[in-house]
């Protein structure tokens with residue numbers, strides 16, 4: 376058993392957690408990140424598969440919010456690409472017909488996103504016009520603080536999420552943040568005299584004055600004096616197929632939403648920024664358990680997915696599958712009751728990580744400004 380000491384123990388290593396770790400380290404604190412997986416990055420870590428060593432593990436998108444793209448390019452030095460009008464999203468809905476749609480018709484994309492699916496269905500079932508749906512989405516954008524007077528510009532990492540995680544790794548080194556991978560914190564002792572907290576994993580015990588966790592990165596149990604409480608969570612699986620296809624179409628796409636499909640949830644063309652070879656593309660498609668169970672034994676799933684991509688026009692009719700890898704992630708989400716339980720202890724800081732990376736970045740400025748000695752950044756660009 377190895378013993379470690381730090382000021383702040385950060386549980387989990389998604390970018391959301393790493394931003395917090397780096398922000399704390401910049402204030403001169405000794406920060407240790409404990410990650411249960413062998414790689415850092417959470418769902419932003421690139422996938423390691425048999426055929427390909429590195430690829431985004433799921434379709435990703437970073438929403439336009441104040442300061443976020445500037446932060447990624449100026450502070451982290453990342454090369455970003457603009458997603459242009461010719462990168463389309465696909466959707467199949469009776470209201471709009473089965474066709475491709477420009478990505479910059481952003482409001483419509485928003486209506487297709489997960490949390491809006493039900494609203495989208497209700498509106499379109501009720502015969503609502505696209506104008507009405509646009510209005511609904513605009514009001515959501517306004518509520519989220521997005522400028523309404525500007526055309527949203529969508530930007531993404533030119534070299535995928537691997538580059539993003541590497542740039543965060545460089546920041547961790549620069550600011551002397553200690554990182555332990557393969558160390559899942561199972562029990563967190565709180566109220567330990569002299570230190571405050573001890574995090575226990577299979578191979579290590581980490582003493583800390585404060586602990587940072589979030590709704591997907593938390594211990595199994597909190598032990599407090601003579602009482603232990605097991606935290607409760609729900610779990611969900613995300614399955615991604617990483618497919619290489621030979622394709623004679625000249626138009627790569629960026630991100631596609633399939634609100635009506637039983638098999639495909641989202642699809643992205645990982646060659647959008649950097650083509651891997653002429654006529655060859657790497658696609659990543661997420662499926663949910665429902666689709667997999669429904670199709671269990673009902674056909675060759677990669678073949679069925681390719682067919683559906685072809686039918687929606689994102690892949691050429693004569694495209695050929697070169698290789699397929701399955702990447703599955705099981706994820707825990709803490710219940711509200713357990714979140715409240717964990718938050719009650721002085722020194723536990725709970726990061727808001729729902730609603731996407733862009734939102735977390737903006738919220739992180741609040742996390743930083745909560746600290747009395749911290750400056751008061753107004754937007755994401757000031758965090759690191």
Ligand SMILES: Cc1cc2nc3c(=O)[nH]c(=O)nc-3n(C[C@H](O)[C@H](O)[C@H](O)COP(=O)(O)OP(=O)(O)OC[C@H]3O[C@@H](n4cnc5c(N)ncnc54)[C@H](O)[C@@H]3O)c2cc1C
Nearest residue numbers: 387389411417418433435436559560591592593728731732
């Ligand atoms: C498939 C998928 C795609 C997504 N795509 C986008 C996107 O395109 N844009 C966007 O803005 N958001 C996206 N999200 C939302 C995503 O939730 C956030 O962007 C962000 O990754 C959330 O970070 P997190 O720390 O909450 O969770 P995660 O990214 O899941 O990271 C949690 C990490 O904590 C580790 N961990 C958990 N418990 C412990 C423990 N006890 N000890 C040590 N380590 C632990 C896990 O191993 C994992 O590495 C996506 C989510 C999923 C599931």
